Amino acid sequence: MKTSSGFWAAYARNKGAVFGLLIVAVVIVLALFSGVLFPESPWEMVNAPFLPPMSDGALLGTDTLGRDIAAGIAHGARMSLWIGLVSTGVALLIGVSLGALAGFFGGVVDDAIMRFTELFQTIPNFVLAVVLVAIFTPSSTSIVAAIAIVSWPPLARLARGEFLSLRSREFVQAAITTGQSNLTIIVRQILPNSLSPIIVSASLMVATAILLESSLSFLGLGDPNQMSWGYMVGAARTVIRQAWWMSFFPGLAILLTVLSLNLIGEGLNDALNPKLARKGR
Amino acid sequence: MTGTVTPFPAPRRASAPQTEGSAMSPSSVATAVEPLLDVRGLTISLPDGADRPYAVENLTFTLNPNEILCVVGESGSGKSMTAHATMGLLPKPHVKVTGGELLFRGHNVFTMSETEQRALRGGRIAMVFQEPMTALNPLKKVGDQIEESLRVHTSLDKAARAARVVELLTQVGLPNPADLSKSYPFRLSGGQRQRVMIAMALACEPDVLIADEPTTALDVTTQKQILELIRSIQAERHMGVMFITHDFGVVAEIADRVAVMQHGKLVEIGPARQVLNAPTHPYTRHLIASVPHYIEHRADFTKSGDALLEARNVNKVFNVGGGFLRKGRQVVAGDDICLTIHPGETVGLVGESGSGKSTLGRSIVGLMTPNSGQILFKGQNLLGLKRREFRPFRRDIQMVFQDPYASLNPRHKVGDIISQGPVAFGEDKGKALTRARELLQLVGLDGSAADRYPHQFSGGQRQRISIARALAMDPTLLVADEPVSALDVSVQTQVLKLLDDIRHRLNLSMLFITHDLRVAAQVCDTIAVMRRGKIVEIGPSRSVFGDPQHEYTRTLLDAIPGKAWEIPAELLAERAGHSAGGHPS
Numbered sequence: 048m049k050t051s052s053g054f055w056a057a058y059a060r061n062k063g064a065v066f067g068l069l070i071v072a073v074v075i076v077l078a079l080f081s082g083v084l085f086p087e088s089p090w091e092m093v094n095a096p097f098l099p100p101m102s103d104g105a106l107l108g109t110d111t112l113g114r115d116i117a118a119g120i121a122h123g124a125r126m127s128l129w130i131g132l133v134s135t136g137v138a139l140l141i142g143v144s145l146g147a148l149a150g151f152f153g154g155v156v157d158d159a160i161m162r163f164t165e166l167f168q169t170i171p172n173f174v175l176a177v178v179l180v181a182i183f184t185p186s187s188t189s190i191v192a193a194i195a196i197v198s199w200p201p202l203a204r205l206a207r208g209e210f211l212s213l214r215s216r217e218f219v220q221a222a223i224t225t226g227q228s229n230l231t232i233i234v235r236q237i238l239p240n241s242l243s244p245i246i247v248s249a250s251l252m253v254a255t256a257i258l259l260e261s262s263l264s265f266l267g268l269g270d271p272n273q274m275s276w277g278y279m280v281g282a283a284r285t286v287i288r289q290a291w292w293m294s295f296f297p298g299l300a301i302l303l304t305v306l307s308l309n310l311i312g313e314g315l316n317d318a319l320n321p322k323l324a325r326k327g328r
Numbered sequence: 329m330t331g332t333v334t335p336f337p338a339p340r341r342a343s344a345p346q347t348e349g350s351a352m353s354p355s356s357v358a359t360a361v362e363p364l365l366d367v368r369g370l371t372i373s374l375p376d377g378a379d380r381p382y383a384v385e386n387l388t389f390t391l392n393p394n395e396i397l398c399v400v401g402e403s404g405s406g407k408s409m410t411a412h413a414t415m416g417l418l419p420k421p422h423v424k425v426t427g428g429e430l431l432f433r434g435h436n437v438f439t440m441s442e443t444e445q446r447a448l449r450g451g452r453i454a455m456v457f458q459e460p461m462t463a464l465n466p467l468k469k470v471g472d473q474i475e476e477s478l479r480v481h482t483s484l485d486k487a488a489r490a491a492r493v494v495e496l497l498t499q500v501g502l503p504n505p506a507d508l509s510k511s512y513p514f515r516l517s518g519g520q521r522q523r524v525m526i527a528m529a530l531a532c533e534p535d536v537l538i539a540d541e542p543t544t545a546l547d548v549t550t551q552k553q554i555l556e557l558i559r560s561i562q563a564e565r566h567m568g569v570m571f572i573t574h575d576f577g578v579v580a581e582i583a584d585r586v587a588v589m590q591h592g593k594l595v596e597i598g599p600a601r602q603v604l605n606a607p608t609h610p611y612t613r614h615l616i617a618s619v620p621h622y623i624e625h626r627a628d629f630t631k632s633g634d635a636l637l638e639a640r641n642v643n644k645v646f647n648v649g650g651g652f653l654r655k656g657r658q659v660v661a662g663d664d665i666c667l668t669i670h671p672g673e674t675v676g677l678v679g680e681s682g683s684g685k686s687t688l689g690r691s692i693v694g695l696m697t698p699n700s701g702q703i704l705f706k707g708q709n710l711l712g713l714k715r716r717e718f719r720p721f722r723r724d725i726q727m728v729f730q731d732p733y734a735s736l737n738p739r740h741k742v743g744d745i746i747s748q749g750p751v752a753f754g755e756d757k758g759k760a761l762t763r764a765r766e767l768l769q770l771v772g773l774d775g776s777a778a779d780r781y782p783h784q785f786s787g788g789q790r791q792r793i794s795i796a797r798a799l800a801m802d803p804t805l806l807v808a809d810e811p812v813s814a815l816d817v818s819v820q821t822q823v824l825k826l827l828d829d830i831r832h833r834l835n836l837s838m839l840f841i842t843h844d845l846r847v848a849a850q851v852c853d854t855i856a857v858m859r860r861g862k863i864v865e866i867g868p869s870r871s872v873f874g875d876p877q878h879e880y881t882r883t884l885l886d887a888i889p890g891k892a893w894e895i896p897a898e899l900l901a902e903r904a905g906h907s908a909g910g911h912p913s
Contacts, residue, residue, distance in 0.1 A: 217735035225749030226722035
């Protein structure tokens with residue numbers, strides 16, 4: 048469709064999206080090099096407890112047990128990004144496949160899949176996630192699974208809508224009359240044309256997944272072996288009046304990452320659906 | 329005819345309008361009529377990155393009282409832009425007027441204040457749009473929508489407005505105006521909605537009516553009624569009507585004067601009789617020669633052997649609007665249809681929208697399943713075959729779709745699009761691609777087109793690609809569903825020519841579905857006329873056109889716009905010479 052340079056030009060027109068991309072790039076670098084920057088385990092007590100930020104040897108201070116907050120944030124970035132990306136990937140796989148089948152075949156298949164989807168949509172997301180993690184004992188796998196299971200229904204609905212409208216398009220009918228198989232038609236003809244809105248909502252879903260994971264760890268349902276932003280905020284909440292920095296910095300990290308991902312989603316939307324974006328600008 | 333018509337009338341200002349005004353409409357009273365609209369050097373710029381800098385360039389023309397000026401041009405000629413500029417409807421801020429003036433009774437519209445302009449629009453100048461389905465607000469009663477402009481532009485009280493609404497609806501020939509004013513737009517047919525639009529435009533007794541392709545979305549018979557309505561209202565009120573159209577048939581039907589536009593420039597303007605019968609500019613000549621028409625010399629098709637395809641008593645009923653526990657309305661799209669197509673024969677299926685012609689076409693290619701009946705292909709009934717059993721027949725029966733913009737996958741290269749079919753049937757990928765290149769050449773494109781994406785091609789070229797895709801399967805029967813109705817006339821001619829050429833060369837049979845009798849006349853051996861799911865008349869083209877038996881066929885033939893006008897013979901001769909080369913569009 049578009050050349051890649053055209054895509055970037057359209058994306059870069061949204062300044063917020065460029066900012067978002069920068070922040071996310073920083074977070075990614077932090078996550079990748081957390082082991083180099085902070086070779087010590089983030090669980091290690093490296094300093095005196097309750098050190099305020101800018102203290103010697105603890106840039107962002109230390110927590111109630113003397114663990115370095117900066118190290119926690121760097122290692123937590125790895126966990127947050129990993130959870131965000133993997134759970135979104137799994138949600139995409141489930142949501143898009145089911146949505147595609149429902150939209151393409153319609154009729155009974157559509158009814159069955161959509162009722163199944165509604166089953167999930169009627170249960171509050173977070174409650175379901177809490178229950179799932181609690182049942183399967185907290186670990187990064189169970190957290191990813193829980194987040195994916197609660198977040199695929201909107202993707203399924205979106206994909207179904209796209210498939211429904213594209214299905215009746217003439218190029219799809221042409222593919223049918225030239226004897227292409229259903230699988231070929233779904234994967235090669237319709238899917239590439241329905242990707243833009245799916246990509247956009249997936250980018251927003253990464254942000255939601257990070258928030259969900261933080262909330263779970265805040266409640267103490269995080270992976271006990273992995274440092275995470277939500278856990279840090281949760282652990283520091285009792286001393287928030289004495290030591291603001293313990294919850295402030297991980298909270299800021301969550302805020303910035305989620306905000307950036309949302310900005311990226313908006314930028315992608317502008318770049319991928321230029322006709323919609325021009326309105327009101 | 330004293331009007332001095334120059335092919336490039338751009339710089340002629342003061343003197344020209346008067347001479348023209350007197351020359352063209354004998355009914356205008358004085359020789360020095362003041363023009364209603366006087367457009368001088370109008371230039372509208374397009375945003376950067378558009379395919380040309382100006383939508384309209386240095387456009388000069390006048391619209392006089394009591395005349396219908398037809399502005400003719402193909403898509404992208406800037407004819408609608410001109411109308412939109414007059415009505416202040418240009419998509420700001422990307423497209424704007426950058427030069428020239430537009431005088432309404434001597435006052436420049438562009439320098440007026442917003443308030444003055446608004447009073448002018450809707451009050452003195454009114455517009456009728458192309459798409460009656462979207463031009464009305466679906467949530468408001470039609471009466472209220474008409475009343476709205478009365479409320480804004482007049483000081484009538486409520487009762488007087490209501491009376492006026494009924495009066496207007498009566499004038500545009502709508503039945504039961506009092507009841508109708510209380511209905512919502514979805515209850516009305518396309519033609520009725522267009523009448524409501526016209527009533528709305530007439531509400532404040534405008535001096536100028538701008539009609540932007542008002543009949544393009546309508547069926548021929550409805551088009552005829554709307555054209556008659558516009559003509560009679562114009563004559564009654566001595567309005568100036570600027571009628572934008574792409575169809576020279578329509579021009580011949582209603583125009584007093586014709587302006588021809590190409591690429592944003594005016595190429596020819598003059599009295600209708602002169603432009604239609606003795607056009608001077610090459611582009612006008614080309615356009616007029618492209619108007620589809622019946623070819624007299626077509627020999628009757630001699631059927632030989634067994635029928636390739638035979639439809640027997642095909643029935644199809646759609647349930648519309650039904651739902652859970654609720655029965656919807658039934659629409660009959662196929663009522664005992666019987667039709668045969670012999671090898672090498674082109675059968676035209678003609679009818680208005682909703683007559684079920686596409687339903688039959690789609691049933692034949694297996695995109696739709698009729699409720700009952702048989703469709704025999706080489707003696708084998710296709711209906712009731714399972715998906716796998718039907719598959720071998722897919723190669724034999726191919727389809728060309730209507731919309732060249734929707735029928736090609738925008739994410740695939742043209743070469744892939746053409747070769748996908750054969751590959752699905754187990755052809756080697758490389759071989760299929762080579763064949764795709766050959767086919768592209770066969771349909772008049774360059775082989776290198778295979779490496780490009782569909783959006784890099786124009787509508788006519790895409791339709792050629794679509795045809796190549798169908799041919800890649802080596803079909804024996806081609807179902808062409810309105811293959812040229814989305815194309816400009818000059819491109820239409822080329823694509824029709826290509827189809828005609830290919831079917832002779834490859835000895836194809838063709839089912840040609842169209843709403844346009846003129847197009848059918850040009851390519852079909854046999855014509856079947858459909859109405860409400862029934863074939864009311866079927867026979868050789870010559871007899872259907874020359875001696876129609878069914879009343880509906882006669883109505884259809886009678887509704888062809890511009891039937892009284894004969895395309896000048898010299899132009900047709902020119903066209904025969906031109907298209908022999910088979911230029912790509």
